[in-house]
Amino acid sequence: MRDRLAQVRDGILARTGIEDAPRMSGFRAHGWHATKDGHEFAEPLLVELDRAAAFKGHVRYVISSHELTSDEKDRVFNSLFVGVLRVSFSRYRSSELTDIVFEDDQSPRSRYDVIVQRAQPSGEVRVSVEPKGDSALAMADYLLYATLKYVARVLEQCKTDNCGISHRPPISTEVSYDATGAIEMPGHLTASDFAFRMYKTFVRSMSSVLEVPGAIAG
Numbered sequence: 423m424r425d426r427l428a429q430v431r432d433g434i435l436a437r438t439g440i441e442d443a444p445r446m447s448g449f450r451a452h453g454w455h456a457t458k459d460g461h462e463f464a465e466p467l468l469v470e471l472d473r474a475a476a477f478k479g480h481v482r483y484v485i486s487s488h489e490l491t492s493d494e495k496d497r498v499f500n501s502l503f504v505g506v507l508r509v510s511f512s513r514y515r516s517s518e519l520t521d522i523v524f525e526d527d528q529s530p531r532s533r534y535d536v537i538v539q540r541a542q543p544s545g546e547v548r549v550s551v552e553p554k555g556d557s558a559l560a561m562a563d564y565l566l567y568a569t570l571k572y573v574a575r576v577l578e579q580c581k582t583d584n585c586g587i588s589h590r591p592p593i594s595t596e597v598s599y600d601a602t603g604a605i606e607m608p609g610h611l612t613a614s615d616f617a618f619r620m621y622k623t624f625v626r627s628m629s630s631v632l633e634v635p636g637a638i639a640g
C-alpha cells in the first residue's frame with residue numbers, strides 16, 4: 423500500500439500544469455496533508471484508496487463544545503489513542519508483530535510508549551514515529567479528515583432536537599447499495615456534499631467509528 427501511494431505521489435509530482443501550484447513545494451517536501459491539499463493533490467490519493475485499498479479503519483473521536491486547552495488536548499488524545507489501540511490489539515492478537523506508527527507531533531518518545539502500554543498489547547509491538555508526509559500516515563490523515571468533516575457537516579445540517587437519525591458516520595456493514603451497485607448512506611447528507619463524497623471513499627473499509635462520550639468536562 424505504501425509503495426502504491428508512493429507511486430501516486432510521484433505521478434502528482436511529475437504532472438505538468440500544476441507545478442506552479444502554491445501547494446506544490448510543500449507537497450514535494452512533505453507529501454499529503456488533508457487540511458491543506460487542493461483537489462489536484464487529494465483526488466489521485468482518494469481514487470487510489472477507493473479503487474485498491476485493503477485496510478480497516480477504526481476511528482475514535484470526541485465532540486467538545488469549547489476549544490481544548492493543551493492539557494485537555496493531551497489527556498483526550500491519550501485516551502483516544504488508548505481506545506483505538508485496544509481495539510487493534512484485541513483484533514490482531516494472533517499476529518506475530520503489530521506495527522504501530524504514530525504521527526510525529528513533537529511529543530517525547532516516552533509519551534507514545536506510555537500510551538501503548540496502557541492499551542495492554544498482547545504480543546510483540548514495534549512503535550515508530552513518522553512525519554505526517556509518510557504515505558501510510560497520509561491514508562490515516564485523510565480517513566480522519568473525511569470522518570471529522572462528515573461529523574461536522576451532519577451536526578451543521580441537523581436542526582432538530584430529538585432527531586432520530588444516527589449522526590455517527592456509518593461503517594461498512596451499515597451502508598446499502600442501489601440497483602447499479604452505488605453506495606447509499608443513510609443520514610442528513612446528500613451526494614452534493616463534499617464531506618459525504620469524501621467519506622464515501624472510505625466507508626467500505628470502515629470497521630468501527632465511535633464517539634467517545636464524556637471525555638470533556640463542561
Ligand SMILES: [Zn+2]
Nearest residue numbers: 580581585587
Ligand atoms: Zn439529526
